[in-house]
Amino acid sequence: MTSLTIPAGMPQYDDVPRFDVARVRADFPILDREVNGYPLVYLDSANTSHKPRQVLDVLAEHYAAHNANVSRSVHTLGTEATEAFEGARAKVAAFVNAPSVDEVVFTKNSTEAINIVAYAFSNASLRADADPRFRLGPGDEIVISEMEHHSNIVPWQLLAERTGATLRWFPLTEQGRLDESGLTELVTERTKIVSLVHVSNILGTVNATSRITQRVREVGALLLLDCSQSVPHMPIDVVDLDADFIVFTGHKMCAPTGIGVLWGRGELLAAMPPVYGGGSMIETVTMARTTFAAPPARFEAGTPPIAEAVALGAAVDYLTGVGMRAIQWHEKELTAYALDALATVPGLRVFGPTVPVGRGGTISFALGDVHPHDVGQVLDSLGVQVRVGHHCAKPVCSRFGVPAMTRASFYLYTTTAEIDALVVGLEQARKVFE
Template sequence: MTTIAIPAGMPQYDDMPRFDVERVRADFPILDREVNGHPLVYLDSANTSHKPRQVLDVLAGHYAQHNANVSRSVHTLGTEATEAYEGARAKIATFVNAPSVDEVVFTKNSTEAINLVAYAFSNASLRADADSRFRLGPGDEVVISEMEHHSNIVPWQLLCERTGATLRWFSVTENGRLDESNLDELVTERTKIVSLVHMSNILGTVNATSRITARVREVGALLLLDCSQSVPHLPVDVVDLDADFIVFTGHKMCGPTGIGVLWGRAELLAAMPPVFGGGSMIETVTMQRSTFAAPPARFEAGTPPIAEAVALGAAVDYLTGIGMRAIQWHEKEITAYALDALASVPGLRIFGPTVPVGRGGTISFALGDIHPHDVGQVLDALGVQVRVGHHCARPVCVRYGVPATTRASFYLYTTTGEIDALVRGLEQVRKVFG
């Protein structure tokens, strides 16, 4: 395993007695701006996070000084780019405690990573000689949950349509938890893969997956966890999770857009057929047939998002320098403060856990009968940025009988003062709409 080297001069927040949020905020240039004449209050980090100078500088510096293609040039720039790209892979492997750096596959985002696994199942299902764990057909089942982001619903729906397999799902309880009461009936010997969100992007729920994992192992299925919301906010260890695959995305963890990660067990990646064909993923090519490179190259056809991967490595450096435990604890305190503050707003209904236990810093709510779009517009006029809509999780809105919700989501740079600004803004919404 490669040990992450923290850049010289980066503050070692783990050595501090308290999490210094103002010191963190100073690293994020965008937090100094105003919106509609008000100080920016950014409460939409579940959608995308902001980027510290340390990441922005690395992204710009790569293009300015080291721009070249990777894994195909012997000249100096090509070597520098390749070393930076593969160095980022090693940092990410360390960040999630991957047993091998070759288990980290770069993708465009979490959505592409999930689709990559789903299409590997699809491709394997067309071949009689494919690994049986990836072959899917009528009588086989895929299990997800009602809590999923659309990116962890639609790919499996499409896979089942292509193969004739059946899609099944866990429901969600009234208080925003996975309903595991029918676990043994839902996950059976017919199940080929269970794909679940680790932390909900709409309810904030952190799913304790140990019982589900045990059942998955019992029936011989595979387990994928969508960690898009958990990897940026709390320590994630793939060994402890005991999943077969996890996915996450760079732009939610202080990195750039256009870069994501699929982690998979080495022996499973080796058994998976490729999904994208082209340059860099091959071993040999003739006019009759091709053979393919070992993972991770097998799944990274064409020129990858090189600078984005390098900048994601810088984001990992940044988060590691602060300390994921420190970030997790800061967000727990902010979330507890926000839950109490929002409870004081008349007519406000929170969807998901109402206590800061087994949940992250994402809170979705309705304010009486006021449409979330109206809530969002009034808040934006006051400089408060929240997301409104179904948050790419429409089945959750259907579950709770609402067309949409307003969502406030927090990160390492969120302050209690910003929560106060949100509450003041909601009081203004109530005045405007009676």
């Protein structure tokens, strides 16, 4: 399939960039395989994306020809590895329009990136001379939302327990959007940090953060955005977002697992105490005391995920070549198509926004009273891969009164034919369990 039929009611823009989906799919070897005798229909990209040959080749070539540790050797291989590693950092910085390459910290994933910020608060709170923006204690508050992935809930719960601060949150509306009606009462002069998901991994909701950002600035708090589901799918500019930190992960954007990114404003990273201690993050070490390197090295103790970072740089090149605006529009059309198609399945309930406005290509749903695990097994028997469960977002499931959801999620290689296969599979599942 090389193009999409734009559903009725969707705006028709001549200047929207396009790409050939069939040519893109040819770059992903795994899409050629079969599952249970059927062509693979992969609708689980919010969980992890597939990797194009261009990324797999860079990963293999790095290990085959340039494998060495970084930042500690003067030999040729060490120099090549360091140049490739730091080159990847520069690519990532440009990809999100970071003002400085030194604002990009390589991490294991988004979860680790959020924990680095949370533990920096914790460590700063133990020191009287720490930057007051990072010191927390009783009476201070942390604000998140009911929409968060567990990785943006648990670290802040633990931080609140360690420091005596109070954790508060934005509730969800019935339509699956943030309820900002109590914004001024929730984000106050007691708030030290607001940490929110940019695009929900379970509801697909795209959070417009401008009002929240304005309030955060008014009260002098800090803002972290979990961009795990936005950086892979749309153009992201950290200057325009006006956040203090963003986090994202490589394996959701065509890169390997084991590599993620913490971007932070340079002056904030410079004020943050380290979280991990060890090699490469030091300035000097004596038996009595240690002084620490400037960011980003301060937060990258030990041997980093070198080849994974280099491959992330290749993934950035690949996505840039396809075009992030084109990917965003492709998924917008897919989402509109999918919402219309799913509406034809009797008894199916979509959670979150039911219109393709302010939502991404992740759709969670319930099929009547059929348990999501049963739905997933029927779909898998037909080669259709979806995710089932609470999606590391149990509070969202509780908010909508279900133990679990079935989730289909799209990416640049997804086609309408695959959405049609999903609908056919759901019809079969409904007949099996009716």
